[in-house]
Amino acid sequence: MKKHTKNSFLNYGIIILFFVIFQTLVSTKHISNSLQGQLIPICVYIVMALSLNLVVGISGELSLGHAGFMSVGAFSGVIVSTALKHSVENGALRLLIAVIVGAIIASVAGVIIGIPVLRLRGDYLAIVTLAFGEIIKNFLNVLYVGVDAKGLHFSLKDEASLGLDIATGTTIVNGPMGAVGITKISTFFSAIILVIVTLFIIQNLVYSRTGRAIKAIRDNRIAAEACGLNVTKYKLVAFVVSAALAGSAGALYALNYSTVVPKKFDFNTSILILVFVVLGGIGNLTGSIIAAALLTVLPELLRAFSDYRMLVYAIVLILVMLITNNEKARILTTEFKYRLKIKKKSIGNKEVSE
Amino acid sequence: MPNKDIKLVSVPSPNFVPERDLGKPLVLEVSHLGIDFGGLTAVDDFNMAIGATEIAGLIGPNGAGKTTVFNLLTKVYQPTRGTILLNGKDTAGMNTIQVNREGIARTFQNIRLFDSLTVEDNVKIGLHNSMNYHMYHGILRLPKYWKEEKAAHEKAMDLLKIFDMEDMANAKAGSLPYGAQRRLEIVRALATSPKLLLLDEPAAGMNPSETAELMENIEKIRDTFQIAIMLIEHDMNLVMGVCESIAVLNFGKIIAKGTPAEIQNNPQVIEAYLGAKKEED
Ligand SMILES: Nc1ncnc2c1ncn2[C@@H]1O[C@H](COP(=O)(O)OP(=O)(O)O)[C@@H](O)[C@H]1O
Ligand SMILES: [Mg+2]
Numbered sequence: 001m002k003k004h005t006k007n008s009f010l011n012y013g014i015i016i017l018f019f020v021i022f023q024t025l026v027s028t029k030h031i032s033n034s035l036q037g038q039l040i041p042i043c044v045y046i047v048m049a050l051s052l053n054l055v056v057g058i059s060g061e062l063s064l065g066h067a068g069f070m071s072v073g074a075f076s077g078v079i080v081s082t083a084l085k086h087s088v089e090n091g092a093l094r095l096l097i098a099v100i101v102g103a104i105i106a107s108v109a110g111v112i113i114g115i116p117v118l119r120l121r122g123d124y125l126a127i128v129t130l131a132f133g134e135i136i137k138n139f140l141n142v143l144y145v146g147v148d149a150k151g152l153h154f155s156l157k158d159e160a161s162l163g164l165d166i167a168t169g170t171t172i173v174n175g176p177m178g179a180v181g182i183t184k185i186s187t188f189f190s191a192i193i194l195v196i197v198t199l200f201i202i203q204n205l206v207y208s209r210t211g212r213a214i215k216a217i218r219d220n221r222i223a224a225e226a227c228g229l230n231v232t233k234y235k236l237v238a239f240v241v242s243a244a245l246a247g248s249a250g251a252l253y254a255l256n257y258s259t260v261v262p263k264k265f266d267f268n269t270s271i272l273i274l275v276f277v278v279l280g281g282i283g284n285l286t287g288s289i290i291a292a293a294l295l296t297v298l299p300e301l302l303r304a305f306s307d308y309r310m311l312v313y314a315i316v317l318i319l320v321m322l323i324t325n326n327e328k329a330r331i332l333t334t335e336f337k338y339r340l341k342i343k344k345k346s347i348g349n350k351e352v353s354e
Numbered sequence: 355m356p357n358k359d360i361k362l363v364s365v366p367s368p369n370f371v372p373e374r375d376l377g378k379p380l381v382l383e384v385s386h387l388g389i390d391f392g393g394l395t396a397v398d399d400f401n402m403a404i405g406a407t408e409i410a411g412l413i414g415p416n417g418a419g420k421t422t423v424f425n426l427l428t429k430v431y432q433p434t435r436g437t438i439l440l441n442g443k444d445t446a447g448m449n450t451i452q453v454n455r456e457g458i459a460r461t462f463q464n465i466r467l468f469d470s471l472t473v474e475d476n477v478k479i480g481l482h483n484s485m486n487y488h489m490y491h492g493i494l495r496l497p498k499y500w501k502e503e504k505a506a507h508e509k510a511m512d513l514l515k516i517f518d519m520e521d522m523a524n525a526k527a528g529s530l531p532y533g534a535q536r537r538l539e540i541v542r543a544l545a546t547s548p549k550l551l552l553l554d555e556p557a558a559g560m561n562p563s564e565t566a567e568l569m570e571n572i573e574k575i576r577d578t579f580q581i582a583i584m585l586i587e588h589d590m591n592l593v594m595g596v597c598e599s600i601a602v603l604n605f606g607k608i609i610a611k612g613t614p615a616e617i618q619n620n621p622q623v624i625e626a627y628l629g630a631k632k633e634e635d
Contacts, residue, residue: 208493237489
């Protein structure tokens with residue numbers, strides 16, 4: 001079996017194991033309420049980290065507004081879910097529709113940003129995605145959406161100007177107060193499914209003709225062009241798939257709460273996701289999974305310090321950078337890996353000789 | 355120092371298309387090609403024609419503009435002046451990608467491989483445009499994916515055989531020794547099924563036995579694939595040994611053209627080279 005096939009199965013294995021363990025803990029009530037409440041966010045952040053890794057690690061572009069796509073998915077998911085509340089009674093089906101719509105709208109946003117920016121040479125994507133994240137947050141802060149018997153109503157002014165029918169109308173999005181009155185339909189199981197689908201899409205994409213082209217362009221753009229690869233197209237593919245996955249994660253995330261505010265998806269969240277990717281190792285999907293899971297529960301475990309969370313992250317990030325760029329530390333880790341290998345080999349030899 | 359103001363002997367200069375290619379259309383026909391970088395004229399009034407299966411050489415001192423000619427032919431730079439006909443088709447307005455699809459593949463003086471990809475995957479990138487399964491075939495692992503990937507694997511292995519590199523297929527390209535990296539670049543370029551292969555100093559950094567092998571392989575490639583090859587090289591044994599015609603570039607202009615024998619005895623060429631040597635010393 002090829003090394004990457006092994007890695008792919010390892011990743012599925014980790015997720016399934018994670019599900020089995022925590023599902024058992026939940027059903028036997030051996031888990032604290034606060035940790036149980038973190039299960040869906042963990043899955044969501046794993047999807048966010050994996051999808052950002054597609055852009056940062058596989059495609060080699062820096063994106064600083066990944067939370068922006070998450071919020072696009074979150075708000076469109078909530079609008080769809082609330083609007084379909086009476087026509088689609090089945091929660092799981094409504095969640096599925098909301099997640100798909102979230103993915104589609106986020107990918108549209110991805111195309112709109114990606115087409116002009118990814119044609120350029122240079123690191124313009126970082127700046128533009130940063131701006132996108134801020135713009136979308138400010139836009140959602142003044143967005144009012146409601147639904148009544150006549151359908152959806154939109155306004156950029158205030159709730160009253162929605163002109164909702166008093167008897168049948170409900171406000172879905174209420175400016176800075178965010179999406180309100182959400183019916184929680186996300187489940188741990190559905191979140192796990194989303195992680196597995198994400199892994200399936202990213203891993204199969206990376207190890208196909210398309211993924212090979214994306215990586216080649218990252219390694220050497222000029223050589224890729226000389227081989228006839230459409231550079232803009234493949235950079236765009238990576239970026240839009242990533243945006244779509246972030247959108248679906250956003251929808252699932254929002255439908256796990258009764259209210260979601262736009263501020264939740266700000267620059268800090270984008271950086272947080274980037275930190276998961278950097279800590280887990282750029283281009284390393286297993287690393288993204290583990291980093292996202294650990295760093296999502298960490299503040300929960302260190303509740304008392306939660307005000308200093310960003311400070312702690314900054315310190316951890318600096319430490320990791322120091323370690324990965326430190327000659328001594330690098331020698332230590334290679335030596336450690338080397339010893340591990342020797343150990344494995346000697347164990348293997350024993351088996352053969354016995 | 356050679357006199358920059360020497361007017362060119364022959365404009366348009368005669369071409370030296372081998373007899374066997376005379377009946378066939380020219381693969382490349384360049385006339386009055388030139389480019390300015392700001393005030394600097396890097397290439398000027400470059401004229402050349404290459405026959406369908408010709409091996410042509412482009413030589414000249416460092417900084418003469420040889421690589422710039424390749425960059426013009428492959429549209430890394432858009433020419434300031436002149437026309438490039440590829441199989442009779444004007445490439446004006448085309449970009450690097452389109453020129454590759456029309457049939458020019460190249461290697462680079464400063465090796466440009468996809469370092470983190472395996473040797474096999476580097477070749478498969480060359481095969482990319484000859485495969486046509488879509489993204490969803492790949493994601494869903496549909497039969498078309500398996501079929502085309504298998505065919506690409508076999509094709510890549512076949513191509514690697516040219517240089518006996520099959521056993522390196524799973525190594526990372528960036529980890530290969532220098533000579534092997536140069537050979538892999540040639541294989542990758544060939545994988546794009548070019549009609550004209552441009553080699554920029556293919557023997558640089560190779561030892562004499564590797565260079566001798568490369569010479570044989572250049573001829574073998576021409577014979578097997580029936581394509582034209584244009585190469586830039588400083589190793590005179592290689593150039594004189596495999597090229598059927600040679601153009602000499604100095605200060606961006608062609609100062610001589612001819613068969614290897616003619617070039618070796620051309621006083622202007624000798625002066626250009628000696629002049630350059632003196633400068634370097
Ligand atoms: N992008 C560029 N901008 C400015 N000058 C350039 C550029 N590319 C090449 N040149 C100049 O053109 C001249 C020819 O360079 P080059 O084609 O690399 O020479 P060589 O014959 O050694 O391959 C040099 O003087 C070089 O500095
Ligand atoms: Mg050069």
